[in-house]
Amino acid sequence: MTNYPIYLDYNATTPCDPAVLEVMLPFFNTHFGNAASKSHAFGWYAEEAVHFAREQVASLIGADPLEIIFTSGATESVNLAIRGYAESNTLRGRHIITVTTEHKAVLEVCEYLATEGYEISVLPVDSHGMISVEQLESALRPDTLLVAAMYANNETGVIFPIGEIGALLKSRGIAFFTDATQAVGKIPLDVQADGIDMMAFSAHKLYGPKGVGCLYVRKKNPRIELSPLQYGGGHERKMRSGTLNVPGIVGMGKAAEICSQLMAAESLRLSALRNKLEEMLLQYPFVKSNVVVDKRLNHVANLRFECRDGDQLLKKVSKHIALSSGSACSSVSVSPSHVLSAMGLTEQQAISSIRFSLGRFTTPDELDETLRYFSEVLGD
Ligand SMILES: Cc1ncc(COP(=O)(O)O)c(C=O)c1O
Structure with a gap:
């Protein structure tokens, strides 16, 4: 049986996996320590x-704990990485390179x-x-301090090299x-293999809770130094002061562990569903x-x-199917997606575009139901 509305907006956020919630719960009361x-x-x-x-998180990305x-x-991680690195390394230069299709978190901290x-x-x-x-290579200068380029795009799924x-x-x-x-x-x-010095990500995009994320910061070859965004008790190697969100962190760890176990099978299962959706539409x-x-993802x-x-x-379709025109984080604005515009789409083409993002709890029945509903709306 299909539950309505059907959720196909996993790039905006994912539901917390029940196994994640289970490990988190005792940390709200029984194990409430700081x-x-x-x-x-x-x-x-x-x-x-x-x-x-x-x-658990480090092992998912090949890092040291x-x-x-x-x-x-992720928004905080992005800000800490770009602003924190820039402010602590001004002597190295003041030139930063980024890409037009980055998330607003990146573009706006660069604007700042x-x-x-x-x-x-x-x-x-x-x-x-x-x-x-x-093109990136020819944009590099002797005073280039940092390059910020996303791994995979939230609206298109395109994976950068x-x-x-x-x-x-x-x-x-x-x-x-x-x-x-x-x-x-x-x-x-x-x-390590990708030569990344800092990397931002978020628990709520990988079946963990909202309000917790991570910044990977390389410790050697080279050691990355960041100025903190906030001052206080010196938590997280003095880079992020403030009492740790223990239940959230425990949840993020479990979510990371489950992702590494399921990744290969889920990737195959979801590509079959996504391909069917595309072929039919x-x-x-x-x-x-x-x-x-x-x-692409x-x-x-x-x-x-x-x-x-x-x-x-x-x-x-929104009463029956939860979809998106682009990034949820900029959905307060009605302007067309800056990502699709950067790819050369006209305003009309961009606002006539829909992002479908499938996930762990998407079933073949839900997909069939989505296709059936689209054929009804598109007047088959
Ligand atoms: C690529 C990308 N970066 C950053 C963010 C912001 O993440 P958070 O909601 O954890 O602040 C998002 C959320 O949509 C995203 O898709």
Whole structure:
């Protein structure tokens, strides 16, 4: 039986996996200790649990547990990485490179830094949403401090050649930050192999709770230094002061562990469902895919409905199916997606586009029901 509305907006957020919730619950009452309390068993228990979660998260991304800094989510991690690195390394230069299709968290912290005297270069993407590594290379300057390029795009699922970018920047001694919020837990990735120095991600995109995230910060080759955004008790290697969200962190650890166990099978299962969805909808002559590259997330489709009232479609289906026109984080604004616009879509094409993002609890029945409902609305 299908439950309504059908949820196909997993890139906006994911439900907490029941196994994650289960491990979190005792940390709200029974094990409520402050992980920084060193003088009693309540604190020791909480600290031990945080340590275990740090190991679980680190193992998902090929990091050392000490390189994991817990935050409140990816937005905070992005801000800490870019602003924290820029402010603590001004002597190295003031030039930062990013990409036009980044999440607003990245673009806006760069805009802020521009007001503080940093120079920001924003690289374009091609019509497939892809960056050119050659173009990045020619944008590098002797005073380039940092490059911020996302792992996988939240609206299109396009995966950037992160390993290639990492290798290039390593050879030039330039720091590399990647926003991997949509990639971690979905595709195998390894911060060492990819040459990443800092990486942001969030628990609520990988079946963990909201309000907790992580910043990977490389400890050696090279050791990355960040200025904190906030001052206080010196938690998280002095980079992120504030009492740790122990239940959230425990949940994020469990969520990371489950993702690494399920990743391979889920990726295959979801690509079959996503491909079916695309094949069926693309049979309509007025439906086009906005993404045609091979390197993209298996659970995401971004389709354009060039029919009459295509721009009203999302509203029409929303009672039955939870979908999105782009990033939930910018859904307060009615402007067309900056990602699709950067790929060369017109305003009308961008607002007639819908992002489908499938996930762990998407069933074949739900997918069939979605297709049935679309055929009804599209007037089959
Ligand atoms: C690519 C990307 N970066 C950052 C964020 C912000 O994440 P959070 O909600 O954890 O602050 C999102 C959320 O949609 C995202 O998709």
